[in-house]
Amino acid sequence: xxxxxxxxxxxxxxxxxxxxxxxxxxxxxxxxxxxxxxxxxxxxxxxxxxxxxxxxxxxxxxxxxxxxxxxxxxxxxxxxxxxxxxxxxxxxxxxxxxxxxxxxxxxxxxxxxxxxxxxxxxxxxxxxxxxxxxxxxxxxxxxxxxxxxxxxxxxxxxxxxxxxxxxxxxxxxxxxxxxxxxxxxxxxxxxxxxxxxxxxxxxxxxxxxxxxxxxxxxxxxxxxxxxxxxxxxxxxxxxxxxxxxxxxxxxxxxxxxxxxxxxxxxxxxxxxxxxxxxxxxxxxxxxxxxxxxxxxxxxxxxxxxxxxxxxxxxxxxxxxxxxxxx
Amino acid sequence: xxxxxxxxxxxxxxxxxxxxxxxxxxxxxxxxxxxxxxxxxxxxxxxxxxxxxxxxxxxxxxxxxxxxxxxxxxxxxxxxxxxxxxxxxxxxxxxxxxxxxxxxxxxxxxxxxxxxxxxxxxxxxxxxxxxxxxxxxxxxxxxxxxxxxxxxxxxxxxxxxxxxxxxxxx
Numbered sequence: 001x002x003x004x005x006x007x008x009x010x011x012x013x014x015x016x017x018x019x020x021x022x023x024x025x026x027x028x029x030x031x032x033x034x035x036x037x038x039x040x041x042x043x044x045x046x047x048x049x050x051x052x053x054x055x056x057x058x059x060x061x062x063x064x065x066x067x068x069x070x071x072x073x074x075x076x077x078x079x080x081x082x083x084x085x086x087x088x089x090x091x092x093x094x095x096x097x098x099x100x101x102x103x104x105x106x107x108x109x110x111x112x113x114x115x116x117x118x119x120x121x122x123x124x125x126x127x128x129x130x131x132x133x134x135x136x137x138x139x140x141x142x143x144x145x146x147x148x149x150x151x152x153x154x155x156x157x158x159x160x161x162x163x164x165x166x167x168x169x170x171x172x173x174x175x176x177x178x179x180x181x182x183x184x185x186x187x188x189x190x191x192x193x194x195x196x197x198x199x200x201x202x203x204x205x206x207x208x209x210x211x212x213x214x215x216x217x218x219x220x221x222x223x224x225x226x227x228x229x230x231x232x233x234x235x236x237x238x239x240x241x242x243x244x245x246x247x248x249x250x251x252x253x254x255x256x257x258x259x260x261x262x263x264x265x266x267x268x269x270x271x272x273x274x275x276x277x278x279x280x281x282x283x284x285x286x287x288x289x290x291x292x293x294x295x296x297x298x299x300x301x302x303x304x305x306x307x308x309x310x311x312x313x314x315x316x317x318x319x320x321x322x323x324x325x326x
Numbered sequence: 327x328x329x330x331x332x333x334x335x336x337x338x339x340x341x342x343x344x345x346x347x348x349x350x351x352x353x354x355x356x357x358x359x360x361x362x363x364x365x366x367x368x369x370x371x372x373x374x375x376x377x378x379x380x381x382x383x384x385x386x387x388x389x390x391x392x393x394x395x396x397x398x399x400x401x402x403x404x405x406x407x408x409x410x411x412x413x414x415x416x417x418x419x420x421x422x423x424x425x426x427x428x429x430x431x432x433x434x435x436x437x438x439x440x441x442x443x444x445x446x447x448x449x450x451x452x453x454x455x456x457x458x459x460x461x462x463x464x465x466x467x468x469x470x471x472x473x474x475x476x477x478x479x480x481x482x483x484x485x486x487x488x489x490x491x492x493x494x495x496x
Contacts, residue, residue: 083359209360291495304496310360315475
């Protein structure tokens, strides 16, 4: 499996002859460039064009995060997998109202399915699960626009986040979801996790022929790579939320892992390390795939979603979003 | 004259002939640039084999007309290097196509397929039968790649080791 490298400390990425090194103080570590697919950079890292050119030869994507751990952007090497045919057809599915709504609905359907899946085993959250089911069953057949769908999804997400209070430690009470900026620990965790899943999804999209700027649930103008937002909807509850539950309920992450700055609240370096490590383990965890009859990692499932979208665009197979069956 | 006319209309990369005999769906996807080879271990193995086999040969990877890539070119023959002989028919047709292509340009050569890992080789001579087969194949490629929808996936034994496996079946 192609590996992901996370750099949380400060230092320098340097090419020396045909090896890439990460140098931090006295320490000098060679990077296994042949087997790296993406590098996430959280620390203060210097690099020059010599290093960038070398990295791009191997098609490696760099994701950068700022001081607070928020995603700031990516360095994407020249794209190798380009198919005009796929892009034209992808755009067609955006332009035709019904086609767009179908895909937008699929993303929400899968997201809601995974939210309900997260609550199903929790007795404390039973009433919230029922409320979500009611809202979804009542609302989903009446949708006639993407905006309405977004509204329904927003209402469901509200109920969903409220239910967290029933089974997460009191220190991590959630009043409401706030994004910019998160002012309390739980919102900081969700934001951090979501930006990680966003960049991981972008990495997978980038390896396929999909155009990351043409999206269906989110408006393509909303963010640069909005298809990554669309596909992330499926994986946020499936990967990130379950991770947060685990980290908090096992007290692996506690209040001491957060720093506060005026109105900001963010994970400190230790907290990030714990989160990233756990996320990486999760992304590499495999599940037996019933059709493929092969083990597929959580990361692999993100890529399979991309493949299914391509097949949908080329009229090969109608898209049916992932609904975790395990 | 008919032949020459057709030849100038129907020219494809050699790999397309190969794919026609392996999987028509792969051929269609490849023709639309929907490729997944760049991350496949099997493809990497093939590349390494090409690089390290026959180091003494000087004329390696010769690109003709910006279209067909001859692995090794020598006085009397053209050689194609393959990892395994599992898909021999497809390999033969690919080399026959090269011979046919060169013949249209007035160049007559013999074809050799090397399977260095198996220490085997196939020596090929372009016959009228094969010429006809190639012409048919070219027409078929034209037909398949002109379609707006890919041929449906059909499970074969070789699917398992194909770079498109997860795409087709996932």
